[in-house]
Amino acid sequence: MRTSFIKKKKNASTDVALQITSMADIFMILLVFLLKNYATSVTNIAPTAHLSLPEVNKSKGVIKETLKVEIANDLVMIDQKPALALHAFQFDPSEDGPGGVSPTVARVLNEQRKLRPEPNMDSSLLVMADQQTPYSTIKRVVASAASAGFVDLQLVVVQGE
Numbered sequence: 001m002r003t004s005f006i007k008k009k010k011n012a013s014t015d016v017a018l019q020i021t022s023m024a025d026i027f028m029i030l031l032v033f034l035l036k037n038y039a040t041s042v043t044n045i046a047p048t049a050h051l052s053l054p055e056v057n058k059s060k061g062v063i064k065e066t067l068k069v070e071i072a073n074d075l076v077m078i079d080q081k082p083a084l085a086l087h088a089f090q091f092d093p094s095e096d097g098p099g100g101v102s103p104t105v106a107r108v109l110n111e112q113r114k115l116r117p118e119p120n121m122d123s124s125l126l127v128m129a130d131q132q133t134p135y136s137t138i139k140r141v142v143a144s145a146a147s148a149g150f151v152d153l154q155l156v157v158v159q160g161e
Contacts, residue, residue, distance in 0.1 A: 047070060047128050047156075048070060048072065048077070050072050050073065050074075050130075051070055051072050051128065051130050052130050052131050052132070066124040066125060066126050067079055067109075067112055067113070067124070067125050067126065067150075068080070068125075068126045068128060069109070069125060069126065069127050069128065069141060069145070070128045070129075071086075071089075071127070071128070071129040071130065071133050071137060071138065071141055072086070072130055073086065073088060073089055073130060073132070074086050074087070074088075076105060076141065078105070078108050078109060078112055079112055083104065083105055083108040084102065084104045084105055084108075086137070089130075089132070089133050089134055089137045090137070091137070091140060095140075097144075099143060099147070100139065100140050100143045101140070101143050101144045101147045102140055102141070102143075102144045103144075105140075105141060105144040105145075106144040106145075106147045106148045107148075109125075109144060109145055109148035109150065110148040110149065113148060113149055113150065123149060123150055123151045123152055124150065124151075124152035124153075124154070125145050125150040125152065125153050125154070126153075126154050126156060127141065127142065127145075127153060127154065127155050127156065128155075128156040129141075129155070138155075
């Protein structure tokens with residue numbers, strides 16, 4: 001009796017099932033990721049008649065639907081409501097707060113921020129300023145917005161041809 005060291009191969013099953021569950025999961029994750037990051041929203045921006053926005057040749061970025069602040073020659077408007085009177089783009093001396101913050105603008109922005117129903121939009125702000133607005137005025141409004149808790153600021157310009 002001789003024993004053979006060569007074992008015979010067992011007949012392999014000819015039915016091979018393709019496992020695509022993990023591949024479908026990967027495609028689903030990619031699809032959800034791409035849909036969440038693709039922004040196609042259109043925002044209605046209507047500056048008041050006495051506001052002339054600056055022009056830019058190329059614009060990068062998407063404008064979000066959020067709280068709007070307008071800086072005009074004689075007025076700071078927050079969400080289409082007058083917040084503070086200006087005199088030739090200048091703040092009153094009574095509006096000098098610590099760190100260049102306007103207490104009135106910060107208070108109104110803080111009130112508006114608490115009224116926002118969207119949980120992720122409460123810290124974003126859209127700033128529209130006349131093209132003649134001095135940097136110091138824009139800086140004071142932005143500092144007031146930062147002190148009120150706004151961290152995502154966008155400056156609006158008109159796209160030139």
